[in-house]
Amino acid sequence: MPSLPTVEFDVIVVGAGIVGCAAATAFANDGRKVLLIERDWKEPDRIVGELLQPGGVKALEQLGMQDCVKGIDAITCNGYRVIQGDKSIDLPYSYEDAKPGCAFHHGKFIMSLRTHAESCDNVTTLEGTVGSLLTDSEDDNTVVGVSYSTKTEKAKLAYAPLTIVADGCFSKFRKEVNKKPVxxxxxxxxxxxxxxxxxxxxxxxxxxxxxxxxxxxxxxxxxxxxxxxxxxxxxxxxxxxxxxxxxxxxxxxxxxxxxxxxxxxxxxxxxxxxxxxxFLPAASNDRPGMVLLGDANNMRHPLTGGGMTVGFWDVVRLKQLLSRENVPDLADHAMVMTQVKKLHWQRKQLSSAVNILANALYALFAAGDDLNTKVLQDGCFGYFELGGICVSTPIGLLSGMLHSPSSLILHFFAVALYGMYLQMCKGPFYLLPLHFYRAFMALVNACVIVFPLIFAEIQFR
Ligand SMILES: Cc1cc2nc3c(=O)[nH]c(=O)nc-3n(C[C@H](O)[C@H](O)[C@H](O)COP(=O)(O)OP(=O)(O)OC[C@H]3O[C@@H](n4cnc5c(N)ncnc54)[C@H](O)[C@@H]3O)c2cc1C
Structure with a gap:
């Protein structure tokens, strides 16, 4: 059999989407030789990833990529307006030092991220579809590179001690690390x-x-x-x-x-x-030679627009954990694994807050004709109307500025209790037993909504 041409890199990144571009840039800026493989370099036309929360803007700054939101006709976003019937309330990004977020065409943002990644000295880009991961001939658990096809050639090989897979929500390689159901x-x-x-x-x-x-x-x-x-x-x-x-x-x-x-x-x-x-809970990256990032490893309802923010912060953390200072040689798999395993828990402060918030809020906002959940929805709207920390903390969590799952749980149950209180205040007096029943069932519902989400976040693998 003729030998196939091979190339060698420190890091191979699969997918030049939101997370792949950020990861390629971060590692290249740390002096690693990066190969960034994307199946289609044309501007994508998708309905995803169009609002970047302030926490995501902050992560971009940490990666030195803040200019990627400039020159793309991005629109400043200062917060949210929530409208329920003829009532409405503004929720400004008011948590501590929050700067505005921004919204843009996804395709324009992706092209800006790609241009930035391509401009890094250590990044080689390639148009090709990765078909499989290559494993060590002596240990088939260890990933040593990828096999990819281009428009003209099939089964080309590329090798690197670390392969970062960021191939998005329909990931082909997810199951190599994360076997949880989507x-x-x-x-x-x-x-x-x-x-x-x-x-x-x-x-x-x-x-x-x-x-x-x-x-x-x-x-x-x-x-x-x-x-x-x-x-x-x-x-x-x-x-x-x-x-x-x-x-x-x-x-x-x-x-x-x-x-x-x-x-x-x-x-x-x-x-x-x-x-x-x-919805996909994250799994711990425990495959030597490979890290699964972005939507490939973790997804939540996009109601709160948190996916890009979580993805960018994952890159910030991974870059730090695997910096040349911490891991001089990426081929030292034992050391890389020790560092990568830390990512699973380090990221939870932000990712758990964003994930639980997005899914719990969706459950409340999609109450439909479920009267018990409607109590929670009304409680949520009423809670926002109280202002002060009833707005600044939830919006801090939503914007990715406040990384604190415990604050989220606290406010979630405060919302539930407030909803129960509003329900009990409803007249007339003779309907009190019904209101009490409804309020009690709303609390049960709140538990049914949030506890499985918490459980999904605290799994070790
Ligand atoms: C409807 C919807 C709306 C959303 N809105 C928002 C929002 O407003 N704000 C927000 O923060 N998040 C939002 N999200 C989530 C956000 O879009 C994702 O979290 C984010 O795009 C994930 O980035 P990624 O890099 O993991 O994947 P992607 O950005 O999808 O990148 C994956 C890349 O991998 C490439 N690829 C795939 N397979 C291969 C292969 N085999 N070989 C080579 N390349 C490959 C793809 O072409 C693609 O370029 C939304 C999600 C949905 C579903």
Whole structure:
């Protein structure tokens, strides 16, 4: 058999998406020789990763990549507006030193990250699809590189002591490290609205619609992204007009008046896109020679726009753990494993807070006609209306600025208790037993929502 050409690097990164570009840059800036392999270098056109929270902006700064949000027509985001019926409340990014977040076209941001990564001296880029991971001939648990195909050549090999796999939400290599099941609670259907008049400019908008939430955020001078959550995995047909009907009959009437004209125009335009909203608890990276990062290893509902923030902070932490100072030789697998295992717990302060918040908030906001969960939703809205730390701490968690799962749990149960209190205050007096029952069931529901999420986060593997 003819010998295949080989190349040697310190680190191979699979996937030049959000996390892959950041990882390639971080390791290259630390003096490592990096090969960044991406199957398609054209500007992607996706409905994901369009709002970067302040915590994500901060992580980009730590990576020296803050300029990647410049020159892409990004829109400053100063917080959220939550709208429930005819009531609304602003939740400004008010936690400590929070700077604004920003929103943009995903494709433009990706191209900016790629340009940055490509400009690093130590990064070699390559268009190819990674087909398999190569393992050591004496120990098939240890990854030593990848096999990839380009448009013209098949089964090319590249070797490195460390392979970082960041191949996204439909990861091919996830199961090499993370065998937990991916669950999909709902689907986001995306639309682009032209010149939409948002009630609170420079804010993400969350409409607590029935049966589940609708999001709006401006992603360019003239474009606003709408993400309509549809519970479950089945969505109305895109071809027989059922989707348009759903949008016009179910969603449209629940939207603020100022949004309705551009929303209707976008629906008439019929350019719907959809993505599953997945949940995947992270697994500890215990495969020598390989680290699984980004959506490949950990996903949460995108309601709170936390995925990129978690991904960037994972890179910040991994870069530190595997710096040349801490691990001079990446071929020292024992040392690399010791450091990489620390990542699993170090990242929890942020990732657990973001993951639990996103999934718990989704459960509340998608209450549908479940009256017990509706008590929690009303409690949440009322809690925000109290202001002060009832806003600054939850928004600090959501924005990725406050890395504290314990604060999250505390505020979650405070919301539940406040919802129970509001329920008990409802008249008339003779319905008190019913209100008591409803309040009690809301507390049970709160536990049913949050405890499995906490459990998913505290697993060792
Ligand atoms: C509907 C939706 C909306 C979202 N909105 C937000 C938001 O507003 N804010 C936020 O922070 N997060 C959001 N997220 C989450 C966010 O998009 C992800 O967390 C983030 O994109 C993950 O980055 P990644 O690098 O892991 O994957 P990706 O960015 O998807 O990158 C994976 C890359 O790997 C490449 N690749 C895949 N397989 C191979 C292969 N075999 N060989 C070579 N290359 C390969 C792909 O082409 C791609 O470029 C959203 C998610 C969804 C589903």
């Amino acid at each position: 669950s999909v609670k709902s689907t986001f259907v995306g639309l682009i609205l032209e010149d939409c008049k948002l009630p609170s400019p420079n804010h993400g908008h969350v409409i607590l619609a029935q049966p589940s939430p609708v999001l709006f955020y401006q992603i360019g001078t003239h474009e606003t992204r709408a993400l309509i959550d549809i519970p479950g995995t089945k969505i109305p047909s895109l071809t027989n007009g059922a989707m348009q009907e759903y949008m016009l009959n179910t969603v449209y009437p629940q939207l603020p008046e100022s949004i309705q004209p551009s929303f209707k125009a976008a629906v008439d335009n019929n350019k719907f896109r959809s993505m599953p909203n997945s």
